[in-house]
Amino acid sequence: MIPGEFEYHAPATVDDAIQLLAQHPDDGKIIAGGHSLLPMMKLRFAEPAHLINIFEIPELKGITEEGSMLRIGAMTTESELIRSALINQKCPLIVEAAKMIADPQVRNRGTIGGDIAHGDPGNDHPAVMLALDADIVVKGPQGERTIAAKDFFLGTYVTALEPNEIITAIRVPASTPGTGYGFNKLKRKTGDFATAGATVVLHLKGNTCDEIRIALTNVGPTAFRAEAPEALLQGREIDDALIEQAAIKVMESCAPAEDLRGDAEYKCHMAAEMARRSIRDALARAKGN
Numbered sequence: 549m550i551p552g553e554f555e556y557h558a559p560a561t562v563d564d565a566i567q568l569l570a571q572h573p574d575d576g577k578i579i580a581g582g583h584s585l586l587p588m589m590k591l592r593f594a595e596p597a598h599l600i601n602i603f604e605i606p607e608l609k610g611i612t613e614e615g616s617m618l619r620i621g622a623m624t625t626e627s628e629l630i631r632s633a634l635i636n637q638k639c640p641l642i643v644e645a646a647k648m649i650a651d652p653q654v655r656n657r658g659t660i661g662g663d664i665a666h667g668d669p670g671n672d673h674p675a676v677m678l679a680l681d682a683d684i685v686v687k688g689p690q691g692e693r694t695i696a697a698k699d700f701f702l703g704t705y706v707t708a709l710e711p712n713e714i715i716t717a718i719r720v721p722a723s724t725p726g727t728g729y730g731f732n733k734l735k736r737k738t739g740d741f742a743t744a745g746a747t748v749v750l751h752l753k754g755n756t757c758d759e760i761r762i763a764l765t766n767v768g769p770t771a772f773r774a775e776a777p778e779a780l781l782q783g784r785e786i787d788d789a790l791i792e793q794a795a796i797k798v799m800e801s802c803a804p805a806e807d808l809r810g811d812a813e814y815k816c817h818m819a820a821e822m823a824r825r826s827i828r829d830a831l832a833r834a835k836g837n
C-alpha cells in the first residue's frame with residue numbers, strides 16, 4: 549500500500565517542531581522512528597498532510613543522570629537503550645524490555661518516545677513506565693510539563709498528550725538497594741507483540757514488600773496497573789501461596805480483546821502466568837541486591 553501525499557518537514561529544534569504543529573493543527577503529525585505511524589499511513593488509517601520529523605533533533609537525544617533519576621531523550625532508539633552502559637547499570641528493566649521489542653530493524657529506528665506516545669496497548673514501554681513510576685516530560689506552546697506515567701495512558705491510542713505537544717524525555721528512577729524487577733512477555737514468535745505481558749517493580753524492607761507496582765500489557769484497552777494484586781502483596785512477606793492469590797487477582801483485572809493471539813480466557817490466564825514469573829523474578833533480584 550502507498551500512503552497519501554504529504555509535505556515533509558525536518559525542524560532543527562523542538563520549538564520549531566511545536567511551531568509547525570501549531571501551524572497545522574488538524575493535519576500535522578509528528579514522526580519519530582516511523583515504525584508505528586508509517587504502517588498506519590500505508591493502510592490510510594492516518595493521512596497527515598504535514599509530516600514533522602523530530603528523529604534528528606539533538607535535544608531529544610541522549611541519556612543522562614539527574615540525581616536519583618535517569619533522563620532519557622524521547623528520540624533514544626531501542627538499540628541505544630540496549631547499548632547504554634548507564635541504563636544497563638541503573639535501570640536494567642528497560643534493557644530487558646527493549647530486547648523483547650520487535651526485531652533489530654525496528655529496534656534500530658523505533659524510539660522510546662514514539663512507543664509511549666502511540667498509546668498502543670500492545671506496546672511494551674507503557675507497562676514498564678507504569679511499573680517504574682516514570683515521569684513523561686512533554687513540551688507545547690505553553691512550555692514544559694511533566695505527566696506521571698499513571699496519568700498518561702488513557703485508552704487505546706489515547707494519551708494525556710495534547711495534539712500540540714511533543715514528548716521530549718522520560719524520567720525514570722535509578723534502581724536502589726532492595727529493589728527488584730521482573731519483565732515477562734508471552735509472544736507467538738520473534739518480532740510479535742505480546743499476547744500478554746507483566747512488569748513488576750517491588751522494594752523489600754527486610755523480608756517485607758513495602759512497595760510494589762504490577763503493570764500489564766495487551767490485556768486491556770491500554771497498559772494498566774493491576775491494583776488489587778498490588779494491594780494484596782503490599783506490606784506482606786511474599787511467599788508462593790500469596791503469589792498464587794495475586795495471580796488470580798491479576799486474571800480478574802484483565803479485559804483483553806480477542807484476536808489471532810487468543811481468546812479472552814487464554815489471555816487472562818497468560819497474564820496471570822507472566823505476573824507470577826515477574827513477581828518471582830523481582831523478589832529474587834530484590835533479595836540479591
Ligand SMILES: Cc1cc2nc3c(=O)[nH]c(=O)nc-3n(C[C@H](O)[C@H](O)[C@H](O)COP(=O)(O)OP(=O)(O)OC[C@H]3O[C@@H](n4cnc5c(N)ncnc54)[C@H](O)[C@@H]3O)c2cc1C
Pocket residue numbers: 577578579580581582583584585586602622648649650651654657658659660661662663665666670671672673709713714715716739740741742
Ligand atoms: C514488526 C513490528 C513489530 C513491533 N513489535 C513491537 C513490540 O513487540 N513491542 C513494542 O513495544 N513495539 C513494537 N513495535 C512498535 C515499534 O516499537 C514502534 O517503533 C513504536 O511503537 C513507535 O515508535 P516510533 O519511534 O517508530 O514512532 P512513530 O511510528 O514515528 O510514531 C508513533 C506515534 O507517536 C507519535 N509520536 C512519536 N514520537 C512522538 C513524540 N516524541 N511526541 C509526541 N508524539 C510522538 C507519532 O505522531 C505517531 O502518532 C513493532 C513494530 C513493528 C513494525
